[in-house]
Amino acid sequence: MSRFDTIHPRRGTGSLKWDRRPDLDPFWVADMDFTSPPEVLEAIQQRVKHGIFGYAVPHQGLYEALQAYLLRAHDYEAKEDEIVHLGGLVPALSLATKAFAKAGDALMTCMPVYPPFLGVHRDGDLELKAIDHTLSGKDQWTFDWEAMEAAVTPNTKLFILCNPQNPLGRVFSREEVIQLAEFCKRHNLILISDEIHCDLVLDPEATPHFSVLRLPEDLRQRCVTLLAPSKTYNIAGLGYSYAVIPNDSLRRQFNNAKGHLLPEINCLSYYAAEAAYQHGESWRQELIVYLQKNRNTLVDFIQQELPLVVVPKIEATYLAWMDCRALKLDHPATQVEKQASLFLSDGAFFGSPGHLRLNYGCSHTRLLEGLEKLKKGLLPS
Numbered sequence: 001m002s003r004f005d006t007i008h009p010r011r012g013t014g015s016l017k018w019d020r021r022p023d024l025d026p027f028w029v030a031d032m033d034f035t036s037p038p039e040v041l042e043a044i045q046q047r048v049k050h051g052i053f054g055y056a057v058p059h060q061g062l063y064e065a066l067q068a069y070l071l072r073a074h075d076y077e078a079k080e081d082e083i084v085h086l087g088g089l090v091p092a093l094s095l096a097t098k099a100f101a102k103a104g105d106a107l108m109t110c111m112p113v114y115p116p117f118l119g120v121h122r123d124g125d126l127e128l129k130a131i132d133h134t135l136s137g138k139d140q141w142t143f144d145w146e147a148m149e150a151a152v153t154p155n156t157k158l159f160i161l162c163n164p165q166n167p168l169g170r171v172f173s174r175e176e177v178i179q180l181a182e183f184c185k186r187h188n189l190i191l192i193s194d195e196i197h198c199d200l201v202l203d204p205e206a207t208p209h210f211s212v213l214r215l216p217e218d219l220r221q222r223c224v225t226l227l228a229p230s231k232t233y234n235i236a237g238l239g240y241s242y243a244v245i246p247n248d249s250l251r252r253q254f255n256n257a258k259g260h261l262l263p264e265i266n267c268l269s270y271y272a273a274e275a276a277y278q279h280g281e282s283w284r285q286e287l288i289v290y291l292q293k294n295r296n297t298l299v300d301f302i303q304q305e306l307p308l309v310v311v312p313k314i315e316a317t318y319l320a321w322m323d324c325r326a327l328k329l330d331h332p333a334t335q336v337e338k339q340a341s342l343f344l345s346d347g348a349f350f351g352s353p354g355h356l357r358l359n360y361g362c363s364h365t366r367l368l369e370g371l372e373k374l375k376k377g378l379l380p381s
């Protein structure tokens, strides 16, 4: 029995995932049905015991935890002042559109992708150049370099990368990341690399994550790396993430773009983040083993029971991207909702109608029930 087998009822806890549609069984938004590591819970409780929750600053222990993590996971020796603390990564994407471009410029990204990537250009009045990811081989998603070269213009100022990729589950290789950074250098783009899922790589020996922090110095100087412990340790509701911006001038521009838009960061989240990075590693290792099992079960089930549904190789995240187009349904998300009371993410929001995204960050038993419902929802009634 694994600790992740325990079912924790979440309905009625003010959970976005569970309480938005109480009539449906939720496998949508990216949070897991697992409690956070005990060390994280303990750190929050210790801080709560103090009883005073005034405005907070990042404390020394947090800096030490972040610096140790950046060195351990990304071989990067960060100086304290390169780290910009944030209450969320989505606001960081939005800030980047204001910091590094002016109205009328363009932003490039590849899709399907986490929906805010396809929306933040509006915050800076930018044009969006969303290029489709392309399949190399049977099930390996990569960049369409030719389409990117054809679409980039002198007024394109930003590229937003999602690595590991949500929803495709791809971990881009060292070669691909270098090629992308060189593309950005050639066209004078700032590379914003959202790496929020980087500690959820499922087969790290086969597909290691290559952060832009590992790039050679000249390429790294044009990068903003976005990171957080929130997905891995299931603390997204506490709201803490951070950017690492080695270049002083880019960092100044980014900080200036904040204006008065961002609230103070939650004082509990600093302690949760410190504990996650300092003490969460053995829990994370257990989690990865559990997620591997869930992923394998899901892939086998789809192959056997829903052979027309195509799932790309899932290298990271607890999210499965399912191409349902061969089923020729009008609207798969609505059909699984109506026929099986399932709440999945609709691929249309990621730029790919006809697809579904299923969150398997839950107990194995619950996943099996969800997969049976999926079959009922997708096959003719």
Ligand SMILES: Cc1ncc(COP(=O)(O)O)c(C=O)c1O
Pocket: 030, 087, 088, 089, 090, 091, 114, 162, 166, 194, 196, 197, 228, 230, 236, 240, 241
């Ligand atoms: C790629 C990616 N970036 C950012 C976020 C959200 O980050 P935050 O909660 O820090 O705004 C998510 C959440 O699923 C995500 O998948």
